[in-house]
Amino acid sequence: MAIRRLKEAGYLINGMCNFRRADGLPQRPLHLTRDLEARLDKPVIGHDTALYWRIFKTLGLAPVTPQGRLLPSLKAE
Incomplete structure (x- = not known):
């Protein structure tokens, strides 16, 4: 049931992926x-x-650059 709700709500990238750009440089999710x-x-x-979200939330900060839907949901205190 929880997996079905996750699929409806969004996508989870499983594992520590490292993608490569065309020039060979690493690119994180x-x-x-x-x-x-x-x-x-x-x-x-x-x-x-998820890691950056937890760090920002714990420190009461918000990111200054747009990085998808999750991180902009944080507000600086």
């Missing part, structure tokens, strides 16, 4: 989140996005 969300029309959560 965080760098792809906005593009993936635009294509899928649902939130995308990767390990790095």
Whole structure:
């Protein structure tokens, strides 16, 4: 039941993925989140996005650059 709700709510990137750009440089899921969300029309959560969300939330901060739907939901205190 929980997996079905997750599929309806968004996409979870499982594991610590490292994608490569055409020039061979590594690209984390965080760098792809906005593009993936635009294509899928649902939130995308990767390990790095979740980690940064928890860090920002714990410190009472908010990101200054747009990085998908999850991180902008935070407000600086």
